[in-house]
Amino acid sequence: MVREAFRENVKELEQELLSMGEMVTRAVTRSVEALKSRDMDEAKRIISEDLLINKKRWDIEEKCINLIATQQPVATDLREIIALLNISTDLERMGDHAEGIAKIVIMLGDEPLVKPLIDIPQMAGKAFGMIKRSLEAFVKRDAKTAREICHEDDEVDRLYDQVYRELLSFMLEDPKTITRATYLMWAAHNLERIADRVTNICERIVFLVTGTMEEISVSKY
Amino acid sequence: MDKIVTKALSLFYGEKRILKEIDLKIPQNNITAIIGPSGCGKSSLLRCMNRLNDLIPESRIEGQILFDGKDLYAENTDVVEIRRRIGMVFQRPNPFPKSVYDNIAYGLRINGIKNKKKLSEIVEKSLKDSGLWEEVKHQLNTSAMELSGGQQQRLCIARALAIEPEVILMDEPCSALDPAGTFKIEELMIKLKQQYTIIIVTHNMQQAARVSDFTGFLYLGQLIEFGHTNQIFTIPEHKLTENYITGRFG
Numbered sequence: 123m124v125r126e127a128f129r130e131n132v133k134e135l136e137q138e139l140l141s142m143g144e145m146v147t148r149a150v151t152r153s154v155e156a157l158k159s160r161d162m163d164e165a166k167r168i169i170s171e172d173l174l175i176n177k178k179r180w181d182i183e184e185k186c187i188n189l190i191a192t193q194q195p196v197a198t199d200l201r202e203i204i205a206l207l208n209i210s211t212d213l214e215r216m217g218d219h220a221e222g223i224a225k226i227v228i229m230l231g232d233e234p235l236v237k238p239l240i241d242i243p244q245m246a247g248k249a250f251g252m253i254k255r256s257l258e259a260f261v262k263r264d265a266k267t268a269r270e271i272c273h274e275d276d277e278v279d280r281l282y283d284q285v286y287r288e289l290l291s292f293m294l295e296d297p298k299t300i301t302r303a304t305y306l307m308w309a310a311h312n313l314e315r316i317a318d319r320v321t322n323i324c325e326r327i328v329f330l331v332t333g334t335m336e337e338i339s340v341s342k343y
Numbered sequence: 344m345d346k347i348v349t350k351a352l353s354l355f356y357g358e359k360r361i362l363k364e365i366d367l368k369i370p371q372n373n374i375t376a377i378i379g380p381s382g383c384g385k386s387s388l389l390r391c392m393n394r395l396n397d398l399i400p401e402s403r404i405e406g407q408i409l410f411d412g413k414d415l416y417a418e419n420t421d422v423v424e425i426r427r428r429i430g431m432v433f434q435r436p437n438p439f440p441k442s443v444y445d446n447i448a449y450g451l452r453i454n455g456i457k458n459k460k461k462l463s464e465i466v467e468k469s470l471k472d473s474g475l476w477e478e479v480k481h482q483l484n485t486s487a488m489e490l491s492g493g494q495q496q497r498l499c500i501a502r503a504l505a506i507e508p509e510v511i512l513m514d515e516p517c518s519a520l521d522p523a524g525t526f527k528i529e530e531l532m533i534k535l536k537q538q539y540t541i542i543i544v545t546h547n548m549q550q551a552a553r554v555s556d557f558t559g560f561l562y563l564g565q566l567i568e569f570g571h572t573n574q575i576f577t578i579p580e581h582k583l584t585e586n587y588i589t590g591r592f593g
Contacts, residue, residue: 125526125530187577188573190575191552191573191577192572192575192576
């Protein structure tokens with residue numbers, strides 16, 4: 123294989139990672155849409171399609187292992203492969219969080235929502251943007267942008283706080299809402315975790331570019 | 344498609360059995376690496392494939408080697424023609440003590456090509472195909488012995504390519520080269536496999552892993568394992584292979 127072919131392989135893997143990123147962002151957006159529209163069929167589709175995201179992750183991992191075993195990458199080359207491995211793992215977990223939201227749609231069934239969804243879609247929008255830009259930063263090897271994205275996690279944490287307090291007040295006011303409010307809290311928690319995972323990706327980009335492991339932003343949760 | 348197939352191939356030097364019933368399929372337009380500790384028979388196996396072992400007295404084979412489906416050791420086989428179709432590059436660069444140009448033209452003249460224009464065309468093409476042209480195009484008439492080791496080895500590859508072989512056997516082609524020279528040969532091999540079937544014998548496992556599509560592990564004259572290089576270097580089936588590639592012996 124050697125250098126030229128190795129570069130091509132890394133490029134191909136990057137493309138696969140980007141397409142995995144698209145699958146994940148789509149799943150996140152669709153899961154929150156399904157929650158808003160209470161679309162249980164769509165939720166079931168999201169759950170079954172999570173298997174495709176998992177498979178993609180295994181494919182990427184297998185190719186990374188092959189490259190490590192056969193090409194003996196060192197320095198930046200090695201950090202690239204390690205970054206691809208880690209980022210694919212984080213994306214796969216984000217897919218699981220989207221699946222988690224889809225499962226909540228099913229658990230909620232036909233029960234009315236305790237409140238109109240405002241902050242949760244905002245969290246989803248924010249997380250969506252963070253995932254997309256983190257992957258762009260990865261492709262451009264842009265550590266500066268990666269650091270900036272990490273700090274956006276604070277905004278997602280703030281929205282989560284807001285949802286949490288609001289839902290808690292509903293529960294205190296009317297214990298009959300506890301189950302439904304808890305479901306929504308779980309949905310918000312899934313989104314909060316997705317944003318945390320983006321910060322992992324960003325830290326990995328910084329490591330790839332600088333060779334230094336940095337804890338850039340410590341999530342409140 | 345399999346370019347070369349060995350069937351229960353055994354090789355003897357006198358009473359001594361060097362290779363033991365080797366069944367191997369060499370796929371066309373791929374690079375196949377044969378790895379194994381010193382003395383395991385990997386060079387001997389390679390030399391069976393263009394009948395170079397014929398030159399060793401008391402050597403004989405049992406079993407069969409099929410080249411494009413035809414028995415390589417059949418009685419009416421033209422050995423010279425076989426060695427033209429199955430070229431070889433050796434461990435140490437062995438250019439003739441002649442000019443760069445003549446190193447390549449020599450074999451062509453022997454094969455009956457006398458036309459100067461035609462000769463020059465083939466020399467240029469071979470040097471381009473071996474990635475050497477840009478480095479030597481202004482010194483075609485200087486002695487090949489003045490080239491660096493890596494350049495000499497690429498010249499030997501150019502010489503092998505000039506007579507349009509179908510298979511190139513490489514016996515430790517980089518063991519006498521520095522990392523830069525090794526790197527160039529490896530890049531070259533990847534390019535050449537589009538047109539040729541390449542079999543490389545190497546004790547450098549990392550090289551086998553880097554360049555080859557298939558790998559065979561030979562131990563004490565036996566083919567222990569053969570498979571896709573990715574598989575051999577990530578999940579080898581045999582414990583012996585694992586022990587060898589992880590450096591536990593050999």
